[in-house]
Amino acid sequence: MSRPLRITFPGALYHITARGNRKGDIFLDDRDRKVFLEKLATVLKHHNWICHAYCLMCNHYHLLIETVEANLSEGMRDLNKDYSQAFNRLHDTVGHLLQGRFKAFIIEKEPYLLEVARYIVLNPVRAGLVKHPALWRWSSFLATAGLVDTPSFLTTDWILGHFDDDRARAQQKYVEFVEAGIGGKSPFDEVVHRSILGSPQFVGEMWPLCTGSTLIKEIPRDERIVGRPSLEVLFPCDQTRKDRDEAIVFGRVGCGYSVAEIARSLQLSESLISRISRKI
Numbered sequence: 001m002s003r004p005l006r007i008t009f010p011g012a013l014y015h016i017t018a019r020g021n022r023k024g025d026i027f028l029d030d031r032d033r034k035v036f037l038e039k040l041a042t043v044l045k046h047h048n049w050i051c052h053a054y055c056l057m058c059n060h061y062h063l064l065i066e067t068v069e070a071n072l073s074e075g076m077r078d079l080n081k082d083y084s085q086a087f088n089r090l091h092d093t094v095g096h097l098l099q100g101r102f103k104a105f106i107i108e109k110e111p112y113l114l115e116v117a118r119y120i121v122l123n124p125v126r127a128g129l130v131k132h133p134a135l136w137r138w139s140s141f142l143a144t145a146g147l148v149d150t151p152s153f154l155t156t157d158w159i160l161g162h163f164d165d166d167r168a169r170a171q172q173k174y175v176e177f178v179e180a181g182i183g184g185k186s187p188f189d190e191v192v193h194r195s196i197l198g199s200p201q202f203v204g205e206m207w208p209l210c211t212g213s214t215l216i217k218e219i220p221r222d223e224r225i226v227g228r229p230s231l232e233v234l235f236p237c238d239q240t241r242k243d244r245d246e247a248i249v250f251g252r253v254g255c256g257y258s259v260a261e262i263a264r265s266l267q268l269s270e271s272l273i274s275r276i277s278r279k280i
Contacts, residue, residue: 007106007206008070015116018080018102019060026097027058032087033138039082041153047075050155053117055139057127062120076102106206108198115187117159118178125182133178141178146171229255231265245276252277
């Protein structure tokens with residue numbers, strides 16, 4: 001079974017989702033949602049996370065999380081385990097509540113922070129559950145808009161700070177920004193690599209953080225090679241033969257390029273590329 005690529009570093013921003021097993025509901029009533037938010041608050045405190053936005057639907061949830069430390073998987077393990085156990089106790093059920101592993105996009109803060117925050121709180125509108133995000137209790141929209149008290153676990157200053165220095169004006173502009181997104185496109189339509197939302201430069205910056213994953217075969221190949229250097233970068237025109245041979249090995253093992261791809265780039269035979277790889 002494949003497992004998703006996890007890129008972790010201090011200060012990373014993630015859009016996180018987890019869905020019910022076999023598309024089943026993970027929140028049967030408001031009590032379940034309150035329990036989930038209590039578990040979330042505990043995880044945020046224990047793992048030193050920052051929550052910028054959230055939305056609890058019926059069979060899944062959305063979070064916009066910043067990890068001060070590189071501990072995404074540890075925190076999500078605790079959150080999903082603790083909530084699943086609480087759900088089973090409350091409803092006298094057993095077995096898996098959530099479907100497989102959680103999904104996490106790493107987000108480039110600029111320019112995608114606001115777009116993703118808006119996308120998250122508009123989920124109930126897109127799903128046809130309400131006409132306006134203010135009509136859905138279980139998201140961060142009401143608190144960020146200043147319509148209800150901000151829960152202790154939610155950070156709104158970062159988002160509001162993008163709109164105005166005056167908090168009241170910032171909240172009004174935030175509401176207008178979210179309303180302008182109703183019926184709009186998803187920011188995830190711009191995703192090229194399925195675990196990263198960002199510019200080509202940002203994608204390239206992520207590659208050194210996940211080079212070790214190139215040897216983990218459980219991670220899908222298109223995620224293992226995310227942001228890798230191009231063949232043009234690996235094989236510049238003025239390269240010595242020794243550097244070229246080392247780059248061939250690095251391209252094969254570290255970057256996931258095939259023998260055929262490297263051979264075409266260097267205009268050499270595939271058999272020669274294979275021999276160089278084996279020799280080094």
